[in-house]
Amino acid sequence: MKEDSSSSSTILLFFFLYSVLVFVSSTAEAKIKLPGNETVPAVIMFGDSIVDTGNNNNLRSVVKCNFSPYGRDFKGGMPTGRFSNGKVPSDLLVEELGIKELLPAYVDPSLKPNDLLTGVSFASGGSGYDPLTSNLVSVTPLSTQLQQFNEYIGKLKSNFGEERTNFILSKSGVIVVAGSNDLANSYFTTGIRKLQYDIPSYTDLMLKHASAFVKELYGMGARRIGVFSAPPIGCVPSMRTLGGGLQRDCVHEANEAAKLFNAKLSAEIDHLNNNLPQAKVVYINVYDPLFYIIKNPTKYGFQVADKGCCGTGTLEVAILCNRLELHTCRYDSNYVFWDSYHPTEKTYRIIVRRVLQKYITRFY
Template identity: 65%
Template sequence: MKGVSLSTKFFFLSSAFAIFFTTEAVIKIPGNETVSAVLMFGDSIVDTGNNNDLNTIAKCNFLPYGREFKGGMPTGRFSNGKVPSDFLVEDLGVKEFLPAYRDPTLQPKDFLTGVSFASGGAGYDHLTSTTASAISLSEQIQDFKKYIGKLKGMVGEERTNFILAKCVTFSVASSNDITNTYFISGIRKLNYDFPSYTDYLVESASNFVKELYGLGIRRIGVFSAPPLGCLPSQKTLNGYSGKGCVNYLNEASKLFNAKLSAEMGCLNNNLPHARVVYIDVYNPLLNIVQDPKKYGLEIANKGCCGTGIFEVSILCNQLDPGTCADDSKYVFFDSYHPTERTYKIIVSQLLQKYIKSFL
């Protein structure tokens, strides 16, 4: 490429990488729109290994986590296999998996098509991340700024701005805030009743979206809280068994979700050229829990790992002889996180419903 500028060479290089590592999209994007990359922020639902080298109990880079992942190796994903981050890039035709930004083996090509900044244990409330020794959302923003700098060094400012404007970014948080920081530890009950705490969380989520927008992001999906009262760990802590869910926790999720949906709609209307999309995961997961057989699943009241009623993170390990042999029947892998199969079902539904909202 004699006589071609360095920035132009990087443009061709980035295009070649993008073509080579693109998979066939399951979800067809209308018109001539493209998704250049996927960026993920938030908690353990979309963490693909950022916690591996942290001094925290919120990690899972050991078996049986990852036993269904490529090669049967644990990677730091809080499931038996792929997590939503992976299905999102796969179904959009971007690449096969979404790597963790803090993965020491991260390749330069991955900067072009996206990474996950998420950290297990994080939340919109800074106390949530501090308590779990997780990478807070403010620290995830700092990592993102470093990512932007590295991207500019690779492909130049113009191409970087294009990638940021055309990527789809997701924020997945609030579960740890509601369950751990408010109801279990009670730390925030000293200063807030729950309605006012949800106001605080929504304001934090709104500020986070505005920060992303200020850094050049234009397509932002914000996940709702799930039906927290249906998580096996929360049922155990509240003395529930069988098929029912903990009503007050589900109502807590719904209150937060109603406020979050309204705020994201407001941002969508007021941030120029932005597509801010509230994404309901509450009802898709609730539907699966209430009628697992409809989705080819069988067991929704406990996870596959150990007894399935309290094991999560370091308590879910290969030393426990009770872990199920066939996790394809389960809605949850551990007491807090769904199985790969459940994630696949939910992500497929979400993309079908919301993809046009980003365009």
């Protein structure tokens, strides 16, 4: 009996170790391989709620999510100010690149000097290229995010020296994610900009600010700059509810506006890439992969693409998506969207991996 017990223990130990090795191996394989001996020491994020990891938590704004059910699939079900059920693209990018597990918010009070070395997010949910967009909901505009970036650079220099700071700035992935709030909020939902501009002229205004922002980043030392396209904003659940009719279809006009802006942005990024010495400025198309998932949800294991998991899934977002919403879905992995505006972590993972596989070599 003792021999049998010993043999069983040995077998169990073997399978345990085997499982650990398989897990470690599969995790390592999931990491994106960089060309040559290149390295990405840090990821630095600017923009809106898609990449905000908690910068809005202490703002006097309705655009907040540091409460349940947000973060229910995050560590221990903790709401951290990430606009999702779990991780957001900021976290997934540093995870896939093997830098660290999570990308902290720059204003996180627990942030330590060493955290600065591997990057932070300056993004603020509700912000956009158009300065009006941030003002509408009292969040941190891109202009202030640049001021915070300048402060961040100063902290790097004082803690780690100018040489290391310049290395981090020139080698890090600096990512900008904005534009969706300009179209969805400032133009279509509130109609404020619609009174002043038609779609071609408003997308020109957005482009002017987007281009100026990239030039500012370059002037401050950034050299690997990725700029996300606008998503198919007409297909997010809230836009369907407000403008998609009884069938809650995608709002064609909003999607066409996003595509027009994207065409202009792509051309401008090409121009900047050719005219900013030693820089790699990359336009990153997220419109098409998200649109494909929305139109073909079952191919990715989703069941629902026109509503969010939170509440009724038709309008709930930010303070409207809260613990009092008794109808929040049980299995968010069946949903493309977490709330009426933001995708689930599962959706984000699919898109981030596709983006890295397609674009990572263009930064070198």
